[in-house]
Amino acid sequence: MKFRLVKDLIAKYLSKSLLILSLSVVVLIVIGLAMKSSPLLDNVNLFHILTEKNWSPQKGNFGFLPFIMGTLWVTLISLVIAVPLCILASTYLVEYASDRLRISVLPLMNVLAAIPPVLYGVWGVLFVVPLISDWIAPIFNINITGYSVLAGGIVLAVMIFPIMISIMVEVLHTIPKELKAASLSLGATKWETIQKVILRKARPGIIAAVVLAVSRAFGETVAVLMVCGNIPKVPQSLFDAGYPIPALIANNFGEMMSIPLYDAALMFAALLLFVIIFGFNLISRIILNRLEEHA
Amino acid sequence: MHAHSSIETKETQNIILPSTPHMQIKDLNVYIEGTHILKNINLDIPNNSITSIIGPSGCGKTTLLKTLNRLMDDSKEVKVTGSVLVNGEDIYAKDAEVTHIRKKMGLLSQRPFPLPMSIFDNIAYGPKIHGERNKKVLEQIVETQLRNVGLWEEVKDRLDSSATGLSIGQQQRLCLARGLAVQPEIILGDESTSALDPISTQTIENLLIDLKKDYTIVLVTHILRQARRVSDYILFVYNGKAVEFGKTEDVLINPKNPITQQYVKGFIS
Numbered sequence: 001m002k003f004r005l006v007k008d009l010i011a012k013y014l015s016k017s018l019l020i021l022s023l024s025v026v027v028l029i030v031i032g033l034a035m036k037s038s039p040l041l042d043n044v045n046l047f048h049i050l051t052e053k054n055w056s057p058q059k060g061n062f063g064f065l066p067f068i069m070g071t072l073w074v075t076l077i078s079l080v081i082a083v084p085l086c087i088l089a090s091t092y093l094v095e096y097a098s099d100r101l102r103i104s105v106l107p108l109m110n111v112l113a114a115i116p117p118v119l120y121g122v123w124g125v126l127f128v129v130p131l132i133s134d135w136i137a138p139i140f141n142i143n144i145t146g147y148s149v150l151a152g153g154i155v156l157a158v159m160i161f162p163i164m165i166s167i168m169v170e171v172l173h174t175i176p177k178e179l180k181a182a183s184l185s186l187g188a189t190k191w192e193t194i195q196k197v198i199l200r201k202a203r204p205g206i207i208a209a210v211v212l213a214v215s216r217a218f219g220e221t222v223a224v225l226m227v228c229g230n231i232p233k234v235p236q237s238l239f240d241a242g243y244p245i246p247a248l249i250a251n252n253f254g255e256m257m258s259i260p261l262y263d264a265a266l267m268f269a270a271l272l273l274f275v276i277i278f279g280f281n282l283i284s285r286i287i288l289n290r291l292e293e294h295a
Numbered sequence: 296m297h298a299h300s301s302i303e304t305k306e307t308q309n310i311i312l313p314s315t316p317h318m319q320i321k322d323l324n325v326y327i328e329g330t331h332i333l334k335n336i337n338l339d340i341p342n343n344s345i346t347s348i349i350g351p352s353g354c355g356k357t358t359l360l361k362t363l364n365r366l367m368d369d370s371k372e373v374k375v376t377g378s379v380l381v382n383g384e385d386i387y388a389k390d391a392e393v394t395h396i397r398k399k400m401g402l403l404s405q406r407p408f409p410l411p412m413s414i415f416d417n418i419a420y421g422p423k424i425h426g427e428r429n430k431k432v433l434e435q436i437v438e439t440q441l442r443n444v445g446l447w448e449e450v451k452d453r454l455d456s457s458a459t460g461l462s463i464g465q466q467q468r469l470c471l472a473r474g475l476a477v478q479p480e481i482i483l484g485d486e487s488t489s490a491l492d493p494i495s496t497q498t499i500e501n502l503l504i505d506l507k508k509d510y511t512i513v514l515v516t517h518i519l520r521q522a523r524r525v526s527d528y529i530l531f532v533y534n535g536k537a538v539e540f541g542k543t544e545d546v547l548i549n550p551k552n553p554i555t556q557q558y559v560k561g562f563i564s
Contacts, residue, residue: 196410
């Protein structure tokens with residue numbers, strides 16, 4: 001057989017096996033997490049620990065609700081802040097801004113994306129937390145330290161700006177010029193065209209951008225744990241401290257391992273995070289498919 | 296219809312004589328990124344007839360068309376001098392309102408671009424933007440315009456489904472109906488049949504011929520046979536200059552200018 005053809009075959013099977021190898025890592029992680037957390041599940045009811053509010057490992061109480069709610073609060077707050085801002089920022093960049101501005105802003109976004117999370121955490125501690133305790137909370141007559149889910153949400157929002165804006169800009173660039181021209185030539189203003197035509201056409205892409213950003217937000221650890229207080233209680237308001245799942249793992253892993261079932265509980269937290277992110281991606285995939293069918 | 300009543304009132308004021316061309320182009324120059332694209336164009340576009348702009352690709356015919364409804368303004372780095380008068384009003388005047396100007400002109404682009412909404416909403420989009428809220432009126436407009444383009448029978452049972460589900464020929468007719476729904480006075484077509492099959496092309500051509508009794512129509516085409524089939528007048532553009540303008544037969548059969556002669560005979564393209 002000719003050597004060239006052999007090389008071709010080798011390349012094919014090599015890349016195939018590398019692909020399988022990298023995918024199997026994910027599967028192995030899931031299996032590992034499941035096995036490690038099984039001692040906990042052997043002892044307590046799954047439904048019970050997911051809905052239990054009380055987290056006191058010393059007494060054998062493993063309630064995960066505070067962490068699940070902490071994660072949801074922080075993520076939701078960051079989305080409420082980031083999504084509208086990013087949609088408006090990216091439409092401005094694509095539809096209104098001059099070429100020069102666009103060309104100079106987009107690389108800046110990449111710089112923002114490359115800043116290590118711990119710096120965002122420091123910024124949060126030095127700026128966002130005092131902002132909340134000294135300025136925002138007094139408006140509502142509340143006296144707090146500022147370490148809260150709101151602080152976590154704000155820091156996280158700023159952290160997901162770059163990825164969200166750059167994906168949304170890409171999405172808006174794919175909208176054909178002629179579609180805009182069609183709307184404009186009917187006498188629509190630019191803003192009407194953006195609202196009713198461009199953003200509607202871009203909806204699947206915008207949702208994809210949000211999904212990617214959320215997946216990142218769920219897992220973001222360091223910056224959030226530095227500012228959101230880390231008290232294992234279900235947050236009742238924006239100003240309450242929260243304790244997201246990644247922070248739980250990062251703060252406690254490797255410590256206090258003498259407590260029975262503690263490491264199994266942390267492994268279960270990791271598994272939970274994995275399941276939440278996986279489920280979220282699955283649901284958004286289904287929504288996207290629906291939208292694309294209707295588009 | 297709005298369009299016609301507004302002309303009549305102006306006639307009674309003796310501002311515009313009935314014979315005044317709908318659209319006049321005066322000393323028009325267009326520069327894109329510093330390049331001189333259109334050079335000193337002067338033209339009166341005859342009312343209620345089809346004028347075809349022909350010429351080799353890159354000669355500036357699409358630019359000329361887009362200059363007529365100020366779509367060129369939208370791209371950056373474009374400088375326009377001279378004037379385009381619609382009913383005697385300069386659309387390049389400083390106080391001219393772009394949305395108002397564009398409403399007067401329906402644009403039919405190269406490929407159909409239905410808006411990302413239902414068939415009904417595609418037609419109702421324009422009237423809604425210009426303030427029509429009454430559902431009954433909107434339904435009436437949608438039916439009338441879909442009938443105008445011969446699409447009503449084909450789509451009346453699925454007005455609420457997405458416009459992208461239509462065939463490309465149907466989409467192009469939908470886009471024409473969408474343009475007519477804002478009651479323009481002028482229809483601009485930019486190689487509007489170039490993406491269509493022969494039968495859809497014929498449908499669109501026949502529609503345009505029908506519509507010229509109510510509208511002034513300007514088409515850009517690179518197909519000489521099409522220009523011959525549909526147009527009453529032809530403008531030959533070469534290298535950004537209006538080389539020859541006249542009745543279709545005159546320009547295509549007895550062109551005066553040697554460049555037109557060569558183009559019509561197929562020596563340059």
